[in-house]
Amino acid sequence: MDAVPAISRLYWRLETLIDPGVRSSQYIYREVVDANVDAQTRWLDVGCGHSIFPEWIDGQRALAARAASTVGIDYTVGALGQHSTIRRLVAGDVLRLPFAPERFSLVTANMVVEHLADPIAALAEISRILRPGGRFIFHTPNLWFYQIRLASLVPQGLKTQLVAFSEQRAESDIFRTFYRMNSARAIQRVTDASHLTLVELRKMNTSSIGEIFLFGPFVIGALLVRRVLRLEALQNFRSNFIGVLEKPESPINDAIV
Secondary structure, three states: OOHHHHHHHHHHHHHHHHOOOOOOHHHHHHHHHHOOOOOOOEEEEEOOOOOOOOOOOOOHHHHHHHOOEEEEEEOOHHHHHOOOOOOEEEEOEOOEOOOOOOOEEEEEEEOOHHHOOOHHHHHHHHHHHEEEEEEEEEEEEOOOOHHHHHHHOOOHHHHHHHHHHHHOOOHHHOOOOOOOOOOHHHHHHHHHHOOOEEEEEEEEOOOOOHHHHHHHHHHHHHHHHHHHOOOHHHHHHOOEEEEEEEOOOOOOOOOOO
16 A cells, blocks of 8 residues: 555544634635636736645636636746746746736735735835735635744754655745745735735634654644634634735825724
8 A cells, every 4th residue: 555645644634623613724715816816817826836825726727718818927947848838937036027017917926925024015016016906815824823933943954955855845845935925914015015905814824634644653642633624713824814904995094084
């Protein structure tokens, strides 16, 4: 019997027993994005990497094709060469987006904002290219989730190796993290500084088969912690955020209180 499928089945069985009903936050992120894409949407996916969502999520090409225009941007040219869901791809930096003002009605970023050294500048640039009423939707880990908090203290080289092992990813696809927009308070602060409006902030735990490879038999403890984090009082310590920011229809008047 192949060990990896056997370990995977064990994880799903334990998760069903200890933390039933939890889903991958990637599926929830996909649903939020899907609800904001129609035939009039002009969509930019920032940090698009190899695909909009993980490759195990179906329907990505159809979703991209539904929009009036879909563009992906990433500063890693090698990632663009492997991208499989967006046809129009651009190499560039989120701090200097090569697009005219108010070009897009939707901007998305999947597991990107944790890598921003200057999130206020990045959001200002995203706001510049968004139309009034346009939205920025992002999915990111929570700095105050205990695993992420511990990871933030680990040297980057070791962290890269651990992520590569637990998530079965190439080390070349793992980038330095800053976690400067990765708590509820930081998200609100950065949003306010960028003159955007925080429409929604979902705080959730995510199903993650990588935990059994990372923790081994101690994965039972990790699942128990995740179950406890279902408590409303502990929502700010859950593993992931999905945020929806909106550009106001009219300029914000700082004189209005």
